[in-house]
Amino acid sequence: MERIRISTLAKSLGTSTTTVYKHMKRLETRISAHVTKEGGVTFITTEGAGILKASIQATTVNPPPAIAFPVSVPMPAPVDLAPVVNRLELMERALYVMVEEIKGLKQENAALRLRLEPPPLPPEFNKPPEPVQVWKPERKADPLEGAGILTRAWAHLVHPEKLRRHTEN
Numbered sequence: 001m002e003r004i005r006i007s008t009l010a011k012s013l014g015t016s017t018t019t020v021y022k023h024m025k026r027l028e029t030r031i032s033a034h035v036t037k038e039g040g041v042t043f044i045t046t047e048g049a050g051i052l053k054a055s056i057q058a059t060t061v062n063p064p065p066a067i068a069f070p071v072s073v074p075m076p077a078p079v080d081l082a083p084v085v086n087r088l089e090l091m092e093r094a095l096y097v098m099v100e101e102i103k104g105l106k107q108e109n110a111a112l113r114l115r116l117e118p119p120p121l122p123p124e125f126n127k128p129p130e131p132v133q134v135w136k137p138e139r140k141a142d143p144l145e146g147a148g149i150l151t152r153a154w155a156h157l158v159h160p161e162k163l164r165r166h167t168e169n
Contacts, residue, residue, distance in 0.1 A: 003043040023055045
């Protein structure tokens, strides 16, 4: 008893595996003894394949073969291409003239750019700037410099600069 894979059967019948499985579902009672599953693959015996084939062919509508009628193909009329060729030659010459004109404009543009560029800077401008000295006020001498310890203590306690402010009034 030879077994056939369902996918192989579908290819030989020219249908999809879905179609084969739908017909198997309809004919379940008739072909259940012919169907086996192994490792996720469904197999069917040759007898079951014959039953399925008959069922699929009975429900499938095959269009009638197309009838080929001989069709005469008219020969194209000869076309005079001389005007088209002449026009293409004129366009080609015009393009060459435009290319030469563009080359001249590019040279003129380069010359004008050279005239408009600023002159080179003298070397003094390329040197880094010299550092500037920041102004600092002169430091006033400490009035208590060289004074004794008692004079310093008296100045610290009395604050004579504060007393001067009150006497100016």
